Amino acid sequence: MTDCTETMTDCAETMPDCAETMPDCAETMPERNNPTSDDLPTAPLSPRERVPEGRVRDAFEDGVAAALAMAAGEETTVTWRRDRKGVSTGWCRLPSGEALLPAARAVAELHGRLAMVTPYLPERAKERGEREIAYHFDLDGATLTLTVVLPLEWARVPSLTPIFRNCDWHERELMELYDVQVVGHPDPRRLFLDHTLPHAPFERLVPYSTFTNAATSKALWDKVLAGEREDA
Numbered sequence: 001m002t003d004c005t006e007t008m009t010d011c012a013e014t015m016p017d018c019a020e021t022m023p024d025c026a027e028t029m030p031e032r033n034n035p036t037s038d039d040l041p042t043a044p045l046s047p048r049e050r051v052p053e054g055r056v057r058d059a060f061e062d063g064v065a066a067a068l069a070m071a072a073g074e075e076t077t078v079t080w081r082r083d084r085k086g087v088s089t090g091w092c093r094l095p096s097g098e099a100l101l102p103a104a105r106a107v108a109e110l111h112g113r114l115a116m117v118t119p120y121l122p123e124r125a126k127e128r129g130e131r132e133i134a135y136h137f138d139l140d141g142a143t144l145t146l147t148v149v150l151p152l153e154w155a156r157v158p159s160l161t162p163i164f165r166n167c168d169w170h171e172r173e174l175m176e177l178y179d180v181q182v183v184g185h186p187d188p189r190r191l192f193l194d195h196t197l198p199h200a201p202f203e204r205l206v207p208y209s210t211f212t213n214a215a216t217s218k219a220l221w222d223k224v225l226a227g228e229r230e231d232a
Helices: 002-033 053-072 097-109 123-127 167-177 214-231
Strands: 079-082 088-093 113-120 130-139 142-151 155-158 180-183
Touching: 053 088, 053 097, 053 142, 097 130, 097 142, 097 155, 113 167, 123 130, 142 155, 167 180
Parallel strands: 088 142, 155 180
Antiparallel strands: 079 088, 113 130, 130 142
């Protein structure tokens, strides 16, 4: 018992020292439990986080317009529209068919992706002896459409396959259905129409309104075959 009592006395003598250190621990506790923003690891902010959303879209749209103007000519302009959800859609009419290739390169440098190629022949263009082809691109969620105006006859447009590999089938379909020559295409064979059918059937036989109506597919091909018999 004596030894234990002596030991307890020694412990009691050391307790004040522990008590003296307690205030220091208490002072450091808030910093440990509630770290400040300076103590937390931070990742670099993206441009969308650094700049208000509206200003980001404005800078993006201005940058696309400037890149196209530099590539295709100063007269090249882009008209942007935004829906109520903030999705941007850009429309650009290129000054000539020769401007398509440099404009496409500019879109590729902006990390754009080709989505679709839409040839069409509106009555107003047909009356002027022209046709139009629209190239649709995705730019980080925004849609950009480059429209090329070509002559109605002997229309020629450069191939975009060196820039966008997926343009291969789009351009083959374009050559197959319309009277348009894609210059520089690596494989200009027909894509799906039989070689016995006349060239460019959509030019003479099938209105676009009929083509887009899936319910009239049988009538569409009946018309194609009837036109072939008339030509025979």
